[in-house]
Amino acid sequence: MPETAYILPACLLLGLPFAGFLLLWLGGKGLNHVAGWMGAALTAAGLAVSLIYADLEATHTLHFNWAVIGKTSIEIALRFDRLTCLMLTVVHFVALLVQLYSTAYMHGDRALHRYFAFIQLFLFSMIGIVLSGSLIVMYIFWELVGLSSYLLISFWYFRPRAVWAAQKAFVLNRIGDAAFLSGILLLFYYTGSTDFEVISEEITALDPMILTGIGLCLFGGCVGKSAQFPLSGWLPDAMEGPTPVSALIHAATMVAAGIFLLARIAFLLTPHAQLVIILIGTITMLTGAVQAVRAWDIKRVLAYSTMSQLGLMVVAVGFGSWETAIFHLTTHAFFKAGLFLSAGSVIHAVTPADPVAGFDPQDMRTMGGLRRALPITFICFAVCAAALAGLPLFSGFLSKDAIITEGFLWAEKYGAAAYIFPILVIFSAGLTAYYMTRQVWLVFFGEKRFTTFPSVHAHESPAVMWLPMALLAALSFFIWFSWNPFAAGWFLEWLGLDEAxxxxxxxxxxxxxxxxxxxxxxxxxxxxxxxxLHAPATEKAARKRTMFNCLRDYSSEHYFIAPFSWIAGRLQKLEKRGIDAFVDFVGRGAVVLAHMIATFDKYIVDGAVTLTVAAIRSSGQVARSIQNGRIQSYYIATALGVFLLILWLVVA
Known part of the structure; x- marks a missing residue:
């Protein structure tokens, strides 16, 4: 198929969601009753275009002149290849299910037209990232994704925490984006282009240290967008937005943009850059898993889990296997979106018509025993949780094991110390199984704790909600990715990992x-x-704040202050126990040394001077006693001198 044949699908893929955004935004509240179905229809059309024009055997690129600066021409480059086809399918499919689900979950909201308009804007931005053939084009849509994410998180703008969460996400993403832009500018300076095809040929002439710096700067974009340490704090609070939004942009697609970026630039990552990527990914993976173990909010557990799984994907890229990272991205998109939609079904089921004092519909401690009241939701949640936990016969088992395998193969090249990373991946997988078992039990088993609130009547969600959940749960089984339930198969080969x-x-x-x-x-x-675990057992325990406890404080009042407060506290202790102690030691030492010097000065230096003066004075006294003016004294002195002279002559 000629390159020009892809102008039409490119225009449709980008034009349909953007037109949907304008139509729904300008249409106002009059479109509330059909906004969801309009958005779903446009997304379904985009999915059809993605499948019709999918060419898995070739790469097609489009270039359009954008601007000329001096002798430099800047082009808009679009790219259709195997990775593009996969991401287009995943993004459209998940977005379609989320919008269908939202028609029931968001029913009755007064601003549905705005909600679905923002989803279309997000879809336009995300598709732009996927289609980008150069880093400049990707950066433009990268920023649009940040904007649409901000709008969706703060959709319920009358809630202060939702606005704060959106601001936090926007600010922390901008930090990562600044590093991303720096990497793009450096790459443009040294190669004269940001087109993926051009830079893949030009980077061979670059100094490895410069290439490492460029790779780490570009990785900074992933750190922000994919919630990696230390910019991961925005993701848990992003759950303040509607639950379908969490399923769409904070579990399946937006946060995956960073992993997609790493897959695109994997060819320029040096071993030193890969090592840094592994370290950051490992910290994020373990931090997210540990925090999920301690969380009680049903959505926050899944948010921390997303952090951990994104860290795992980053680690896979660090191992030099972007294919396994994309493999896990795909499986994770399905079962994590299913988990979020199922969590939304649980929240929908236990939320009373009128607010009840002391009842939080997202706190797992107010749930329990819901498997009978929500049988379909329970099955969907359990299947997706099993996939996330990595149980055999589920997709997560295949993708995690593929990453672990690549980790041990990578460690063979770098010595015994390198084995710590794949071992930590296995440990993190164990933590994942632990907190997902905890969550399933607290929500669906045990005592029905919500019965203490008479106005709570748990009920199954309507079909338009549970059908997307069931479809995502079905896609969480192994059969869609490998014929062998215990080993990654055709899907990894399709991605290009021939030597699996x-x-x-x-x-x-x-x-x-x-x-x-x-x-x-x-x-x-x-x-x-x-x-x-509602509160610390003792006042002393309540006051004790370690670095970990400080960094996991994501409240609106303390999030930005807490890390600096911890640093200030540690600096205070350093000043008191280190600097002040050293100054005191120096001061006391100076006093002791001064006393020693004073003693030396008094008895040695002054003593020597006094002794010299006394000796001279005594000599003077002797000389003065001889020169007394008496003749007999002179005779005695003369006789004594003559005697001594004769004695000297005799002896000599």
Whole structure:
């Protein structure tokens, strides 16, 4: 198919959502009753275009002149290849299901036209990133994704926390975007282009240190957009937006943009840059998993889980296998979107018609025993949770094991110390199984704790909500990605990983780790009082704030202050125990040394001077006693001198 044939699909893919945004935005509240179906129809049309024009065997590029600066021509480059086809399908498919789900979940909202308009704007921005053939074009749509994310998080702008969460997401993403832009400018300075095809040929002449710096700057964009340490704080609070928004942009698509970026620039990442990427990804992976273990909000647990899984994808890129990262991105998009939509179904089921004092419909401690009241939601949630936990026969098992395998193959090249990273990946997988078991139990098993609130009547969601959940749950099984339930198969080969290696012991170790973690979670959650962690047990424990506790404080009052407060506290202790102690030591030492010098000066220096003066004075006294003016004294002196002279002559 000629390159010009892709002008039409490019215009349709970008034009349909943008036209939908303008139509719904300008149409006003009069379109509220049809806004969801209009948005879903446009997205379905985009999905059809993506599938019709999918060419898995070739790469097609489009170039349009945009501006000429001196002798430099800046082009808008669009790219259709295998990775583009996959991402277009995932983005459109998840967006379609989310919009269908939202027609029921958001029913009755007075600003539905605005909600679905913002989703279309987000879809336009995300598709632009996927179609980008150069970093300049990607950066333009990258910023538009940040804008649409801000608008969706703050959709309920009358809620102060929603506005704060949107501002936080916007600010932290801008920090990462500044690094991203710096990398783009450096790359343009050294190669004269940001087109992926051009820079892949030009970077061979660059100094490795410069290339490492450029790669890390570009990685900064991923750190912000994909919520990596230390810019991961915006993701949990982004749950303040509507739950379908969480499923769309904060679980399946927007946060995946950073991983997509890394897949596009994987060819310019040096070993040193990959090592930094592994370190950042590992910290994020473990931090997210540990925080998920301690969370009680049903959506916040999933948000921390998203942080952890994104860290795992980043680690996979650091291992030099962007294919396995994209593999996990795809499986994660389905089962995590299913989890968020199922969580929304639970929240929808237990939310009373009128607010009830002391009842939080998102707190898992107010749930329990919901599997009978919500049988379909329970099955969908359990299937997607099993996929996230990495149980066999589910897609998450395949993609996680593929990453672990690549990790051990990577470690073989760099020595014994490198094995710590794939081992930590296995440990993180165990934590994932632990907190998902905890969440499923607290929500669907045990005592019905919501019955203490008479106005709460749990009920199953309508079909338009549970059908998307069921479809996502069905896509969480292994069969869609491999014919072998215990090894990654055709999907990885389709992505281009021709030399995929299967280590037979890894599925066994991963499965045993998952099972042990599930048993530990079951033992703890059934033995402990789920309400026992409402507050620290003692005042001393309440005052104790470690670095981890400080960094996990995502409240609107403390999020930005807490890290600086922790640093200030540690500096205060350093000043008191270190600097002040050193100054005191120096001061006391100076006093002791001064006393020693004073003693030396008094008895040695002054003593020597006094002794010299006394000796001279005594000599003077002797000389003066001889020169006394008496003749007999002179005779005695003369006789004594003559005697001594004769004695000297005799002896000599």
């Amino acid at each position: 290696v299967h280590l037979g012991w890894i599925p066994v170790v991963a499965t045993l780790t998952t099972i042990v973690s599930i048993l530990l979670a079951y033992r703890e959650i059934t033995a402990a009082d789920p309400f026992s």
